[in-house]
């Protein structure tokens with residue numbers, strides 16, 4: 001399912017003295033099956049854009065087309081339920097939204113609300129717990145007895161239980177330690193590869209953009225100022241710095257090596273790409 005923005009603008013508190021721009025004239029398509037990263041410094045409009053992906057916000061001007069549903073400023077709030085199921089949102093610190101007595105009940109809550117019989121919803125909960133890499137024992141535990149990282153996985157399982165085709169992630173690894181972060185990013189990549197989920201990721205981690213995304217949107221002051229592949233986006237470090245954005249660690253290291261006389265074209269984004277270009281320059285064996 002593609003999601004297309006056509007000249008979308010969004011104004012917070014429109015028509016009041018407190019009106020403020022969230023999005024300005026954004027036109028783009030998030031393609032079915034893609035892994036799209038949205039980057040931009042604080043206040044650039046990333047969260048506002050995300051909330052248009054499942055019509056939590058409706059454009060002040062322009063249209064958002066989600067699958068075959070066209071959302072405009074006039075769209076009635078009724079009948080948006082199927083969109084909320086199709087586009088699953090994992091908000092920042094999603095674990096704060098857990099509330100049921102057991103993990104199984106928490107994960108089953110969404111499907112039950114959508115009319116799935118309780119018994120089937122609990123069966124699905126067990127499948128979702130496995131999908132997010134948690135042991136089956138957690139099902140009957142209180143979510144509040146789990147670690148922070150496990151709680152976040154339960155919250156993600158609750159979103160996945162709705163069987164979305166698009167998974168929207170707003171800084172999903174915020175607050176996790178490096179090992180927890182890596183595990184979680186690997187999990188999303190597995191869901192993308194194995195379940196064919198379209199992923200939309202807001203992140204400040206440029207390494208994750210380089211490692212996982214196939215498409216990148218760069219936001220600045222509510223505008224979409226650049227889009228392309230990670231390779232295209234990260235080639236111009238000066239342009240990124242102007243937009244208060246950095247490089248993936250490997251690309252930053254390659255740039256420092258350039259100052260020492262090494263040559264890279266294109267700038268490597270992963271360690272394998274760095275090794276490929278560096279080894280011939282230091283007389284080492286070719287990397288494969």
Ligand SMILES: Nc1ncnc2c1ncn2[C@@H]1O[C@H](COP(=O)(O)OP(=O)(O)OP(=O)(O)O)[C@@H](O)[C@H]1O
Pocket residue numbers: 012013020021022040041042043044045046047048049
């Ligand atoms: N509820 C709101 N009411 C009024 N203005 C808002 C509201 N939420 C966001 N804004 C404004 O809209 C603009 C875009 O904010 P948004 O939260 O989308 O940016 P962001 O890129 O997600 O930032 P961050 O990285 O800090 O989460 C900012 O100028 C912000 O101040």
